[in-house]
Amino acid sequence: MRNRKVVIVGGGTAGWMTASYLRTAFGAGVDITLIESDKVNTVGVGEATFSDIRHFFQFLGLEEQDWMPACNATYKLAVRFENWRRPGHHFYHPFEQMRSVNGFPLADWWLRNGPTDRFDRDCFVMAALCDEERNPRHLDGRLIGQGFSENAEEFAGLTMSEHQGKTQFPYAYHFEAALLAKFLTKFAVDRGVRHLVGNVEDVVLNQQGDIDHVLTAEHGALHGDLFIDCTGFRGLLINKALEEPFISYSDVLPNDSAVALQVPQDMEKRGIRPCTTATAQDAGWIWTIPLYGRIGTGYVYARDYLEPEQAERVLREFVGPAAAEVEANHIRMRIGRTRNAWTRNCVAIGLSSGFVEPLESTGIFFIHHAIEQLVKYFPGPGWEPTMRTMFNDAIRHVMDGVREFLCLHYLAAARDDTQYWKDTNTRRLPDGLAERLERWQVQLPDSENVFPYYHGLPPYSYMCILLGMGGIALKPSAALALADDTAALKEFQYIRDRGSELIEALPTQYDYFTRMRPGAR
Numbered sequence: 001m002r003n004r005k006v007v008i009v010g011g012g013t014a015g016w017m018t019a020s021y022l023r024t025a026f027g028a029g030v031d032i033t034l035i036e037s038d039k040v041n042t043v044g045v046g047e048a049t050f051s052d053i054r055h056f057f058q059f060l061g062l063e064e065q066d067w068m069p070a071c072n073a074t075y076k077l078a079v080r081f082e083n084w085r086r087p088g089h090h091f092y093h094p095f096e097q098m099r100s101v102n103g104f105p106l107a108d109w110w111l112r113n114g115p116t117d118r119f120d121r122d123c124f125v126m127a128a129l130c131d132e133e134r135n136p137r138h139l140d141g142r143l144i145g146q147g148f149s150e151n152a153e154e155f156a157g158l159t160m161s162e163h164q165g166k167t168q169f170p171y172a173y174h175f176e177a178a179l180l181a182k183f184l185t186k187f188a189v190d191r192g193v194r195h196l197v198g199n200v201e202d203v204v205l206n207q208q209g210d211i212d213h214v215l216t217a218e219h220g221a222l223h224g225d226l227f228i229d230c231t232g233f234r235g236l237l238i239n240k241a242l243e244e245p246f247i248s249y250s251d252v253l254p255n256d257s258a259v260a261l262q263v264p265q266d267m268e269k270r271g272i273r274p275c276t277t278a279t280a281q282d283a284g285w286i287w288t289i290p291l292y293g294r295i296g297t298g299y300v301y302a303r304d305y306l307e308p309e310q311a312e313r314v315l316r317e318f319v320g321p322a323a324a325e326v327e328a329n330h331i332r333m334r335i336g337r338t339r340n341a342w343t344r345n346c347v348a349i350g351l352s353s354g355f356v357e358p359l360e361s362t363g364i365f366f367i368h369h370a371i372e373q374l375v376k377y378f379p380g381p382g383w384e385p386t387m388r389t390m391f392n393d394a395i396r397h398v399m400d401g402v403r404e405f406l407c408l409h410y411l412a413a414a415r416d417d418t419q420y421w422k423d424t425n426t427r428r429l430p431d432g433l434a435e436r437l438e439r440w441q442v443q444l445p446d447s448e449n450v451f452p453y454y455h456g457l458p459p460y461s462y463m464c465i466l467l468g469m470g471g472i473a474l475k476p477s478a479a480l481a482l483a484d485d486t487a488a489l490k491e492f493q494y495i496r497d498r499g500s501e502l503i504e505a506l507p508t509q510y511d512y513f514t515r516m517r518p519g520a521r
């Protein structure tokens with residue numbers, strides 16, 4: 001059988017991640033051409049990830065030292081939510097599994113008799129490490145031990161959905177999106193991916209309605225068996241040419257705009273906070289992502305409540321004088337998903353497939369997940385169309401599940417001081433969420449009562465948001481009133497002690513990454 005000819009249109013994060021992964025998975029079994037335009041920019045943001053992305057780098061055979069310095073990357077131990085409950089309040093959604101004591105999650109014991117008003121500090125070691133801006137590795141590279149093993153044999157080769165629930169890796173990454181795309185360009189091209197720069201002017205269908213070829217001014221017609229649409233929010237192949245409809249989530253998630261800045265920063269003086277920060281604002285929230293040498297920041301907001309000029313002004317004030325010379329990138333976000341991400345012989349990956357606001361940094365996770373699914377259902381000999389259906393089901397579940405998780409953030413936030421925040425109490429909810437919420441109020445989220453399909457987020461993530469946002473009354477499990485809490489108190493003590501011990505022993509991120517740079521001592 002001849003090898004499969006794959007044409008990828010688009011050279012953003014989605015295009016290059018897909019090209020690198022497919023080539024690694026199938027080698028010469030797939031013949032890959034990637035075409036990207038020099039007239040249409042990439043979206044230019046997308047800097048924080050899930051911890052699962054390490055499976056992606058592992059699959060490519062890359063170690064942190066190979067790619068992190070090249071992408072000004074840093075570690076992310078959590079998302080830090082600021083002011084979602086009230087001004088001055090913060091809590092973390094960390095990469096650390098919730099401990100269990102006598103069959104109940106520690107958070108349940110915390111609800112029964114919380115030692116302090118900080119559930120995150122009491123239940124997770126990571127919260128203290130974030131507050132004290134510590135690095136998750138020692139200067140000699142050793143990882144903090146937290147009940148997971150690095151590169152453990154038994155997990156090698158697992159996809160991220162297979163891995164979920166087995167252990168929780170303690171950190172994700174921040175990186176410069178443009179530098180990662182550049183790094184992966186070299187990776188893919190070195191391994192035989194054909195790279196073309198040119199503009200796709202037309203998408204030509206055959207008589208059956210499949211894509212026959214894409215037409216470019218610079219390189220003529222590009223034929224393929226399978227076309228991957230990585231053209232971003234345009235959805236040039238999947239939505240425009242094949243007319244696959246886009247299902248908007250704007251009825252439940254109204255933020256549709258963002259303005260972003262890349263701000264140089266003196267990291268030696270300011271340090272590098274080991275987490276993404278999401279700070280609530282009058283009509284949305286601002287992200288702050290510390291990279292090595294600069295921060296990425298942006299205001300995500302709803303145009304129904306705020307004009308772009310005002311959003312930019314608020315963002316500049318928030319950042320301060322360092323942003324004065326920096327040009328703003330205004331982005332209109334298409335929130336929702338393409339009905340069938342795989343339609344005919346075209347697979348949409350990245351923003352063309354779908355997107356939700358970046359509150360939990362899910363964009364790159366969606367890409368990674370879609371690539372894993374594509375490999376799983378890739379059209380080899382004997383391929384059946386039901387495989388396309390299974391791919392589409394998996395994509396739909398991940399996106400709809402994340403939509404629900406994000407809606408919970410707004411529903412659970414105690415803040416209600418502006419019209420924007422007041423309206424979060426009356427907005428429509430995705431089907432099923434209200435019922436699930438009723439259950440969570442008397443029984444914390446567990447694998448039996450959260451969104452029932454794989455969507456990347458474990459039950460403890462839901463606990464964090466419910467407990468942290470503070471707007472919804474929660475009860476401990478009724479059974480706990482009858483139980484002895486000695487073991488739970490011991491666990492709370494262990495978390496405090498372990499936090500203090502690690503704060504003593506661990507370096508700051510600045511120290512760690514300065515040593516990791518090429519040419520450093």
Ligand SMILES: Cc1cc2nc3c(=O)[nH]c(=O)nc-3n(C[C@H](O)[C@H](O)[C@H](O)COP(=O)(O)OP(=O)(O)OC[C@H]3O[C@@H](n4cnc5c(N)ncnc54)[C@H](O)[C@@H]3O)c2cc1C
Pocket residue numbers: 009010011012013014015035036037038039040041042043044045046047048049177198199200201230231232233234236258260298331333349350351352358361362363364365367
């Ligand atoms: C405000 C915001 C913040 C975000 N933050 C995060 C985050 O923190 N974490 C995260 O995981 N994700 C985040 N994302 C999502 C992330 O940015 C995207 O998932 C990721 O960058 C993938 O984009 P893409 O490759 O699909 O599209 P793009 O980056 O838009 O790339 C599109 C590509 O298609 C090419 N193209 C377009 N038209 C043509 C044509 N006619 N011919 C040839 N080529 C063409 C362009 O040249 C470009 O190369 C964020 C997104 C937004 C909007």
Ligand SMILES: N[C@@H](Cc1c[nH]c2cc(Cl)ccc12)C(=O)O
Pocket residue numbers: 049050051052078079093094095096164168169172360456457458461
């Ligand atoms: N599978 C994801 C789930 C996850 C677990 N904890 C967090 C925390 C944050 Cl901020 C995002 C995502 C997650 C993962 O392990 O990355």
